[in-house]
Amino acid sequence: MRTARFDDAVAAALDEAARRRLLLIARCQDRQTLTLAVRAGQSGRAQSRRMVGIGVQVFTERGWCGFAASDDWSPRAVRELIRQADGMARASGSFEPDANHAAFALEPGERRVLPRIGPSATPRVEALLAALRDANGALADLDGIVVRSRCSIVDDEWRIVRSDGTDVSFALTHANPRHDLTGLSEPIAVTASAWGRDGSVLFDADAVIGWERRARRVVAHARAALGAPALALGSANVVIDARLAKGLAHEAFGHGCETDVAPISVLATDGRLRIGERVGPEHVSILDEPLHGDPASQPISANGLVRQPVEIVRAGLLAGGLGDLFSSGAAGVPITGACRAESYRERPTPRMTNTRIVVDRTLALDGDAEDPPPEVVAAALRSAGLWRVGESTLYLTGYRGGQAHPSQGDFVFASAATYDLSDDCAPRRPAVLSGRTESVLWAIQAGLGKLQIDTVGLCGKNGANVVSSGGSHALLVLGARADLKVGGG
Amino acid sequence: MxxxxxxxxxxxxxxxxxxxxxxxxxxxxxxxxxxxxxxxxxxxxxxxxxxxxxxxxxxxxxxxxxxxxxxxxxxxxxxxxxxxxxxxxxxxxxxxxxxxxxxxxxxxxxxxxxxxxxxxxxxxxxxxxxxxxxxxxxxxxxxxxxxxxxxxxxxxxxxxxxxxxxxxxxxxxxxxxxxxxxxxxxxxxxxxxxxxxxxxxxxxxxxxxxxxxTALRREEQLPPGSLSVLLLPEVVEAMARHFLGGNLAGRAVLDGRSAFSLKAFRDGQLVARQDLEVIVDTTLPLELATTPCSAEGVPGGRVALIAGGRLVTPTLGMAQAQRCGLPPTPTPRGAPALLFRVTGSEIELDEACARLDRGLIVSFVMGLHTQPARTGSYAVAAPQAQLVRNGAAGGRVRVRLAGNLFDHLRDRSAAFVRVPRALNPGLLLAETLAVRAS
CATH class of the missing domain: 3.30.2290.10 (PmbA/TldD superfamily)
Incomplete structure (x- = not known):
């Protein structure tokens, strides 16, 4: 792996930290990104980006912390980084610092190199651009739609080293091809994404066809919404697809269980997560777990600990937190290796990986489970006995992003398309769903279809982006609640 | 070296x-x-x-x-x-x-x-x-x-x-x-x-x-009836970046992804109140936007994208400028990305609050990034809106707001509000925004 290039830097960092009686956590990163872009009828462009460097986080015997990072990883420069981090940590001693001794209690570790997954050779740029042009050209028959196609291919190698002997290297790779589809004379702006482990996703026939189908479906949904009325804000029964369910799991609930947030989270009291408290019905569970081959997977935390699966909610009870080395103790939950960082320059915090809602009360769903038409959804509700005569039932599909405030319990996320199933499946303008963390899981009545947990997005907590993923069953059925509002758009 | x-x-x-x-x-x-x-x-x-x-x-x-x-x-x-x-x-x-x-x-x-x-x-x-x-x-x-x-x-x-x-x-x-x-x-x-x-x-x-x-720690009930809303400069800037920034970008205009066509710029289409200018300025002393030139070598300067309420030019890098035959525009390196300048009267913040007989002050909205930029329409949550009664700021109400930035910029009844130390004004909207408790 390319992280072997840091051998001298690591040795210098460990030596200098030991000389200064510091506990060290060093993070070395070599990230290569190739971004391709093609606009209809044009040849396309490519841009490469490389980020290589080392970040050192040191702790004095009194638990004061300092940090330094640089893209210069020569042994001399790394010794200077340790000196600077030491100086910052000790300078903070005059300013009522927040002391943390958690890293001193870790068991000694060893050197490990996790095997890379997937092919190590990326196709040449011209071949990738040609594949992207083909994918773009396949949508040329979408009348009045400008198609811009992009693909970022990321090869991210990390090496985490600690004073206790831990020295672990691993690679994170993913590719994100996406079509941005914009109406020339219609106010349509939609995105269709596909994800893969690497650039080969552009050559995988099934992936390419699936990506094209998805693009056509999102355009059809967007066209259906043209001229449709906006929903008045209110409460209604709501059916959401797996992409929105990922938003629900991530934005509405998951952030509140990250242990760095526990001091202010609505799911905690006096800084401790209220483990064992009922937060939803018995048939609802939420799980966060790094999955083999998933774009959001991270086998090792940014502090060098193995990332573990966490049952955040088990059978409706708050069961666990996304615990990292520094804050899990105060939050009253075990360390689960939940720490992630966008780059070596960032101070890591607990973050989610693949987060999904699993419902025991699951019913069958016929046909193509991705983006089922509203008529299919309505029929499935009827056949499952979930149709509420005389009540408003909405179907929200596609995800345009969301936001949460763990301390206040507010969350909001937006659908790409909305249908009023109780009005003969009539389209409505895309809607926004908002509610409260403490109560939202109580709305979940049932799941329809198999688990679909491959929805991928970017989580921007504290301004640092990491890939997140997840989902739920093909459809989740939410009952109307006064504090779960849908509408607008 | x-x-x-x-x-x-x-x-x-x-x-x-x-x-x-x-x-x-x-x-x-x-x-x-x-x-x-x-x-x-x-x-x-x-x-x-x-x-x-x-x-x-x-x-x-x-x-x-x-x-x-x-x-x-x-x-x-x-x-x-x-x-x-x-x-x-x-x-x-x-x-x-x-x-x-x-x-x-x-x-x-x-x-x-x-x-x-x-x-x-x-x-x-x-x-x-x-x-x-x-x-x-x-x-x-x-x-x-x-x-x-x-x-x-x-x-x-x-x-x-x-x-x-x-x-x-x-x-x-x-x-x-x-x-x-x-x-x-x-x-x-x-x-x-x-x-x-x-x-x-x-x-x-x-x-x-x-x-x-301290004031927002006290939760209040949203009173019934229509309300005026004061969007503070940070919200106006966020909306301007999202809705105007995207639609005034030269690449979006040339690709047909903008609400505005290149012809609309050439025709000077009226898109806002005639007392409003929207400006890019990379010469302000010690602002993050300030720079002598862009990475492409476009000199810094001050240019109006909208003047007298009419479209003047999109923001253009070298490639887009070449494609549409217009001069490139300065590129800010940070905030403020866009500046609103009102040639008519602005009101002071105290006066705006006094006008809020029944209203809300909004300093933060959630979910703006999820809203499609092209139409200017938005439906967002404002979980920390501050209730104002008889001109006096009170506690917090959780609300959802729905409106359209382009409509706000055309609205003659809206008042731009000068806020101390802010480069951009706030915007006082007189009962033209849909406000619902959330």
């Missing part, structure tokens, strides 16, 4: 790889040093917000090869030590670009203030005042009765160089200073410029944060 000079010298020698020669080039290179630290719950540092320093070489490179291919890449410190490796990678990533703009030559850049010597000194030599800045913010919070203030401070300095094979050569120092002060998620305020805050600015920032957060 510094990194930029060394790279320029090497590229001037027209290095060869894979049978092709570098025949033209442009690059921007910045060598940056940055201090950062945070307070959480009134405590300095800790593992998530430790005081720290980072150094970085960054930049972008545009290469032209003798066989007509082009390479676009980012630059890092390797340009000094691994040139052959970098050249091989750049050649492997070369592609044919039918719309590449020409390599820029010398430009006449304005003289602008981009660096505060005091910030440079603190970052380079004397770091104690950096931690003292957070200490002063904490002390001010305690004086206001808030023991658990959150704050994040970042100070940076860099030297930026923009050079091309056709004689473009611009070097300038830069500094940045941002201080964000918050009480949990209740209220957050930010100072962000190229200079340190003055004592009065720091005191006002902390005072406003603690005072507003």
């Amino acid at each position: 510094n990194l930029a000079d060394g790279l320029a010298d090497w590229l001037s020698g027209q290095p060869v790889w894979g049978g092709a020669e570098v025949v033209g080039w442009r690059f921007e290179l910045a060598e940056e040093e940055r201090l950062h630290a945070g307070l959480r719950g009134g405590r300095l540092g800790g593992p998530y917000h430790p005081p720290g320093i980072s150094t970085l070489v960054s930049g972008e490179l545009d290469l032209r090869w003798s066989d007509g291919l082009r390479t676009l890449a980012t630059l890092d410190r390797r340009v000094a030590s691994e040139r052959e490796t970098a050249l091989a990678a750049w050649r492997a990533e070369a592609f044919r670009d039918q719309s590449a703009p020409p390599i820029p030559g010398p430009c006449a850049c304005p003289t602008v203030d981009t660096a505060d010597p005091r910030v440079e000194q603190i970052v380079r030599d004397d770091r104690r005042p950096f931690l003292e800045l957070l200490g002063r913010a904490r002390a001010a919070g305690r004086r206001e009765g808030c023991a658990e203030l959150d704050a994040t401070a970042v100070l940076g300095r860099s030297g930026r160089t923009i050079v091309s094979s056709r004689g473009l050569a611009v070097c300038f120092p830069e500094t940045t200073c941002s201080l964000t002060v918050a009480v949990g998620d209740l209220y957050e305020a930010e100072f962000a410029k190229r200079r340190l805050p003055r004592e009065d600015e720091l005191a006002e920032l902390v005072d406003r944060t603690t005072r507003t957060a």
